[in-house]
Every structure is written in structure tokens, then in C-alpha cells.
Amino acid sequence: MDTTTAIEIADAVRSGTLTAADVVESYLAEIDARETDIHAFNLVLADVARERAADVDAQVAAGADPGPLAGVPVALKDNLCTRGIPTTCSSKILGDWKPPYDATVVTRLRDAGAIVVGKTNLDEFAMGSSTENSAFGPTRNPRDTSRVPGGSSGGSAAAVAAGFAPLSLGSDTGGSIRQPAALCGTVGVKPTYGAVSRLGLIAFGSSLDQIGPFATTVEDAALALEVISGHDPSDSTSIEQPSLDLRVALDQGVDGLRIGRITDLPSGASPDVEARLDAAFDALAAAGAKIVDVEVPAFGYGLTAYYLIAPAEASSNLARFDGVRFGSRVNAPDTNQMYMATRTEGFGDEVKRRIMLGTYALSAGYYDAYYGRAQKVRRLIARDFATAYADVDVLLTPASPTVAFEIGDKASDPLAMYLCDTYTIPSNLSGDPGMSVPFGTGDGGMPIGVQVLAPALEDATMFRAAAELERAADGGAS
Template structure:
């Protein structure tokens, strides 16, 4: 399908790939343009832990040679792509923004990396994140925080803040992050880009360094819904190397983008947890109005257990993290701190290698799994998870999708919540439930809020209804109010 031209002479990833494939431009020129932008601004923003300039240039030469020889490199031919630094890249450092993996070079590629390379993508760097994807602001990185390109006094969101910032700053037309409790959708909202968490199991997790194995999912950041559709189609589909991978082919999304929403039922959750700021609530109401004007039916529904998502998640996710991070012990890979005996080495390595937030969640998870507390905490949280899934199932009998905020507020100031973990956790109020249920969710930019900063509207859909979610997301994109030029002080407009 045809891509969509964007503001400020920005070209969509779809059109960029088409231009490379048809010799309108070369992959080498495209790469140089993006590396120049990275060199100009990333010292200020710190979207990347590692810029792969030499590798990108060499790959661009390969792409151009393939085209000269009459071969099609794939749907993402010559498109610069940034990868969150928790996705394994063979021979290239993969750190999870943690000291404990600072020098680790994986012996294999993640499945999504292989699929992107096979589609002609060019990797320009590994992006910064909250350490081991634990955070909502990208301030928890061992290598320093990432700043929001729209206002560098503010956070880009997290944990995939580096990936969101890379697209927002035009360092790459497409980036990829992981979403365990909102880590794609929340930073997408704060940076004013599209961010998608697909149905759990639609994209392989092989090679994604695990945080919460029953929650993690990889998805794209882009400037347009159409680019996100192509990016997700490229990486989705069954992978026999991932036991949680759904037995189906790649997602079919692009065909739905022009269908409109006439006849679709869009749910408004009447018992949604409070906490969204007035500017965000205003944009959500305008989104409902826009979809109604486009022919959708707005239906009030209840999801009573939605409000329990946060508490259930912060028992289940730390419990899984406690188990997954036990492998980082200074023995097989990663850093090792010298000590007189093995037990002291374990303790010294993990004490020095993990940051405060990671330690906090490991301790919480270990406690929740410990003898005498398992049933009271972890077991009960899993029962609540089932209640949440049941309530969503009832709601989806009445509607095709649900609309909520992606983030309670626009991007907040650096350091504003860093010393208050609970305040930070509340940033994920609206995104967490779909991780617990395995349902898809996406954030679509929809105008601006306080300080002229972007607001993201979240579209939620039942499992394996990613295509309907994209159908609604595309309609929202077409009806979105213009975003204020630049950033800085201003009122919602």
C-alpha cells in the first residue's frame, strides 16, 4: 500500500523503502542522513546506548548492491531501524542498560532481528531503556537517562524511552521496544509517536532478554499507523523457537487501514480508574467524538477489575523478574565481582551490577514467591488476573474496541517522580491490564495537552483482533487535531 507523507518534509518508512527499491534514492544516502541527525542531537537526548554507524554503512552498501543486481531486499529496504538494548544482536553488545551486562555480546540474533534484516532493514543503533525494562521514565538506566526530544527538560517515558525518542527525533523512521506493563504505549504517548503492543504470542520473544515472561511483548514505534502495520507484519508470525508463539502466520494489518469505523462499536469504560489530568481527558473525549462522527457507535461498558491491574501486576511482574534475573550471577556471562568465595561473589556481583529499581523488584518478587507467602500474594494476584480477563471478555461481547488514555499525563519533568516509586508505577495505570490479559493495545497521537506536549489515545482490542485495533487507530490518526509546532509552554489546544 502507499505510505503517508508527513510534516516537516518527513517521509514515511513505507515510502522511504519504495524510493530505495526504485532507485529514487540509495540506502547509503538514507543511512548518512540519519547518522547525521544522530550525530547532531543524540549527545543531548541520549536515545542510544550504541550507534552502529560502521555496520549501518556496510549494510547499506549490501542493500544497494542487491537492488543494482535486480533483487528485492524486502518491504523495509534501506529503512533505518533502532532496537531496544534488550534484544539480542549477535556479536554486538546487548546490555539491558545494566552494569551487569555492560560487556556482553550475544552469540545469536533475536528472531525479530533476523526477520527485520531479512526484510531489508538497516540497524542504526541499540537504544537506552530503564534497566532490564523496569521503569516508566528511562531514568533508571545505568548509562544515564534519555530526554524527550520535544522538551529535553522532560522524560520520554519508559521503559522503551530510547526507542520512542529515536523516532520522535527522526533518528530512525522505525524503532522497536518491549512492553511488559506499558513500556511501548506510554513512551509513545509522551513522545507523540505511534506505539503498538501486539497480542501476546503474535511476535516471537526468542532473543528478548526476559523481564516478565508471561507479560513481555515486542512492538514498533513509528510516526504513522501505516508504518506500524508494516513493521508489525514484518516481525510477527509463528516461531518454533518460542514456546509461547501462536501457531499462525504474520499479522495482516495494512488491508484494514482504509476501511473506516462505520458500524464498529467503540467502548467507553465508565468505571475506569481516575487519575488522568484534565487535558488528557479532554483529548479522550474528542477522540470519542471523532470516531462517532466517522460512523462508530460509542457504547458505555464496565470493566470492574480494571482498577486491580496495577496491584496484581506489581506482584506478578516482580515475581517473574526475580526468577528470570536469577541467571545473572557472575558465573556464566556478564560481569563478575571478585570475592573470597562463591556465595560472596554472587552477592557482590548482584549488589554492584543491579541498580536500585531492579533490586527493589527482585526483592519484592522473591518475597511474593517465598514459602508461606506464595498463596497470599502471587497466587492471589494470579486469581485477580483471571478476574480482569473475565471482565474484559464480558466488555468485548458488547464492543469491538475500547478507548482509554495511554498515559495519565503528558511528559513530566526529569526527576519529578524518580524518588517516589509508587508515583512512577501509577504512570502505567491504563496500560497494564492488557499485558495481564495478553490483549493488543496501541497508542495513537491525538493532539496536545498541557505545555503543548502530545497526548496519546490508547486503543485496546481482544486477543488476535490486532487488525480491528489498527482499523480504529488509522481512523483516529486521520481525525487527530494538529499538534502544536515545537514544544515548550502552552495550553491544550
């Protein structure tokens, strides 16, 4: 199939030059060929996708417009609720639980004509940076199957990188879209907090979580985000504004745009990543942007603040998984023993680690010293970002400190794994948008992503810079 981007596919299906059925069969064939080696999916929905494709083709035949994503296959992270279809969060505790409703983003995709082809693997309850913490086994990087795809949305990133779907959705709590996008060589976007409804996203850290797309091009990512964004009255954190208007900015160039270089950025990026970041600054400067040095003093405190706030919220959110209301249950003589047995068997080690850390941070006598202080640091980070954005329009940083590492390399060292999110976490704490754009390769020929950050609700400006980076990369970045 010559049409490879979501926009090309949708245009061809809507014009009748390509059928949604043919599109679906083409992508299902790719899944059949490589999924065993990669394990991007927890569940492939072949029959559901075929039925949906027939419906899209019937709409076209009747002269109707199925929508801007007509016939486009989409993969969904398996923490997004899908009515009547198992949603596991890659955890034993949910088993074969089938939600009674669709997440808002799933409804919006369907209304736009998209076709869901499967539910993707993730670190259990989105807690991890490598997709090795899944109860169903690790996902492998399509660029090199001995390496991780990143996490926690590794399955969604791998699905796009492997050609299993032109678009996928993930969730980003501390970098779980941007970091795997960087490691797999795809575009990955965390929009402004509240720009996309979280209804139907199984919560990890409610004040941090945000849903966003993976794509092979910046334009495809912009279209997908336009489709899923916009106010949802059923989500109390949803911003009261229409869907984002992003594609209008893609051809504006960066002439006169102020690009911030953070001079006090935490160290830790490998030389190949630093070289590609320098090349990104050079490319934008050559295109007419002004490079401005700025400081974000609290940036380096993001990691420590996050690993108190996120586990604290997780310990509260995951209390509902107790063997009573839904999911699996281990029978025991009394209720308290049943709770303990169910959660002991149902949760993996990383989830247990974070629940215990969060419960401790919220406990009497420690709340102010840990959780309360972390929230104060969060305010400092937001303040320092706001100060920097008074002088620049966007910031550039690495998306990941290194290229994809070997499977098992950091699995026994949680602190080393947490450092993978050094550059992505701060914007989750501030609520600002961020995205990773592929910009050449590094050690072992593996992809490197450059992160573009922007102020809240300036997603279009972020995409403007990202589009220029993509043009520069296509022009020979290596």
C-alpha cells in the first residue's frame, strides 16, 4: 500500500480510491508478520476492525463522509476503556475486565472514522519506562528487538514504529509518550493538561496524566490531537475550549521564533543525544529562529518531586482494585485477608513499590515533610517555566538521556530506570505541553528524539517548531 500516513489513508478512503477494508487487511498482515517478535499488543481486534471497516466503506458508498480519520487504523494503549473489550492495564488484577463504556478519546476517534485494531502493551498501570513491567511480558523495540521500546506506552510506540498502525494513543504521566517515541523513532505528543479528556483513562496520577498520540509524521500527530482534544463536560479537569487547531501552524516556519536553550539543564544525556540536540538548535537557527539562553533552576528537582507526587496519587487511585468491585479476586477466610491476597497476587513488583512509597509519603507525620514539600517544588517548577517562557516561545531538550537500552539492562535498578524520565517529568508537573520529534540516530543506529516544550495552551506553537525540526531531519539529519 503506497499510502502510509494517516492523512493519505483518510483522503484515499474518503475519495473512494482505497477501501477501508483493504487498509485494515494490509495492516493486519503486518501485525501477523511481526507481532510475535515485538509483542506490541495485548489484544489484536481483527474481527472488530474488519466489521468497522465495512461500516466505513458503506458510509463512503452512500455518499457520506466518515470523518477526517476515515479508515485509519489506530492502536490504543490498554489503559483506555473500550466498551465490551478487555482493558487490563497489563495487570493480572484486572484480568479480562470489560468496561461498560468507551473512553471519550475512543468515542472521538470512532466519530472521526478511525478503526481500532488492538489494545497495546504497557508497563503495568503505566508505571515504568521500558514496558518490561507488564504482566504479559515485555514489548521489544522494532528497530532492534534486543532493546526496549521505552515506556510506559511502549506498545503504542512500537505499534507505530513497526507499521502495525499509522496512529496510536498513549498516556503520559511523567514522559510515557515522549520517551518511547524518542526510543522508537516516532512522533509522540503530550498536550497541555486538560486539553484532552481523561474520561475512561484508568488513572495513575490524576493531576499528571494526559492522553496523546503517536504518529510517523508531525502532521498526522496534529490531526489525531485535533480529533481527540476539546472540552468534555464529563471530565472536571477538561479545559473549556474547542478542539485544538494545530495543522494551520505547520507551514508557518520558525522565522523570528524564540527557541530557548536551558543552560542549567540537568546533566546525564549521552554524547550522541547532546550532539543531536545541538544539531537541532543549529537547524532551527538556520531556518530563521532566534536561539536564546534561559535558566529553569527547578528543572532538576522534577524527578524527586514526581516520585513523591505520582506514587501518592497512585496509592489513592489503585485502592479501588481490591477484589470486590471488579477485576480478579483471591478467596480468603475474611475480607482483610482477601484484600491482601488479591493485591499481593494481582499487582507486580513495581506497582507494589510505588503504592508503598505513596502511602508512606501520605502517612501521618510524613505528609508535610514529603508530599507537601514535593507540591511546593512543583509550584517552583511551574514558576521557573513561566519565567523562561516570558523570554522564549518554546524550549528544546533531549526527550530521553540515551538511545534505547538492552532489555534487562535496568530492570533490577529502579533508580536507574527512573532517570530515563529526567527531561520529560517537569512538564507533567507544570501541565505544559511537550512532544518528541525524531531527529537522527545515535549509538547503534538507534533513533534519537528532540523534545519541544511550550507554555500551556501553546500547543500550536510547539507543533510549529516540531514541523521545522521534521523538515530539517528529512533534509539529512543523521
